[in-house]
Amino acid sequence: MTNVQSARPETDRRRRMSGIGRVLVAVYGVLALAALGRSFVQIVAKFDEAPLAYALSALAAAVYVVATVALVRSGRGWYRVAWATIVFEFTGVLVIGTLSIVYPDLFPHDTVWSWFGRGYLFIPLVLPVLGMWWLAKHRPPAAPSRGANGADAA
Amino acid sequence: MIDWFTWVQLAVAVTAGLLCIVLGLAGRAPNDVTNGALALVExxxxxxxxxxxxxPAFGNEATGSLLEFYTYLVGALLLPPAAIFWGLLERSRWSTVVLGVAALAVAVMVYRMLQIWTVQQA
Incomplete structure (x- = not known):
């Protein structure tokens, strides 16, 4: 947290992670934890079996963690990070999900995204959509059209 | 793992999860009941x-990967305190729903732990 943010407490934070958005962030957190845990086990116990799939798992897990943090934090920088990570996840689940069905040989071992996240109740497929919807509805106060001191007016 | 204890634990986690989600959707902020339910889960x-x-000292050995088992267990241990703590920061109905989500996630993880312990190949 920077000084700028502590100068305008609550209001900013409220915009992003208050209300039902908290539930979204909580589910993201749980998914991040699940992906981290699974990828930790895969890498420690059997990385040699499927380096590509397991490296992807680790990358996906890291991105979920960053996305969770970005959703919680306020400010335009984090807002962009949130967009980038969520778009990355959505792309990942679509591309890897499709590849895992069309070319099953490429991914003999499960990743978070195989079969569009079937192993995770399809949460990896649904969550980015909800996340993007949430971000689109909750732009940061200092939006480009507003100018830098838009937050003071709010 | 003790079978009956694990099933009791699952029942408590699912009950706590549903209770918190219902109370949250009904508009209640986290209170002693919901936090207590999560504390019990913990x-x-x-x-x-x-x-x-x-x-294992009593001949009750896991059939699956202990590494995976403990990864789930440690992960599950983190959830209730995190959810309670977050609920203290903002006392709104959605914080109560978050408590419920955490409890249900713990239930899923405990079920996976049971599979890893008792069923080969899990």
Missing amino acids: VLLVVQLVVAIAA
Whole structure:
């Protein structure tokens, strides 16, 4: 947290992670934890079996963690990070999900995204959509059209 | 792992999860009941940890990967305190729903732990 943010407490934070958005962030957190845990086990116990799939798992897990943090934090920088990570996840689940069905040989071992996240109740497929919807509805106060001191007016 | 204890733990976690989600959707902020329910879930997880450490000494060995088992257990142990703590920061109905989500996630993780312990190949 920077000084700028502590100068305008609550209001900013409220915009992003208050209300039902908290539930979204909580589910993201749980998914991040699940992906981290699974990828930790895969890498420690059997990385040699499927380096590509397991490296992807680790990358996906890291991105979920960053996305969770970005959703919680306020400010335009984090807002962009949130967009980038969520778009990355959505792309990942679509591309890897499709590849895992069309070319099953490429991914003999499960990743978070195989079969569009079937192993995770399809949460990896649904969550980015909800996340993007949430971000689109909750732009940061200092939006480009507003100018830098838009937050003071709010 | 002790079968009956694990099933009791699952029942408590699912009940706590549904209770918190219903109370949250009904507009209640986190209170002693919801936080207490999550605290109970946490206590049972700690008991489960003690049981898991002690069980092999009594001939009750895990059939699956212990590494995976403990990854789930440690992950589950983190959830209730995190959800309660977050609920203290903002007392709104959605914080109560978050408590419910955490409890249900713990239930799923405990079920996976049971599979890993008892069913080969899990």
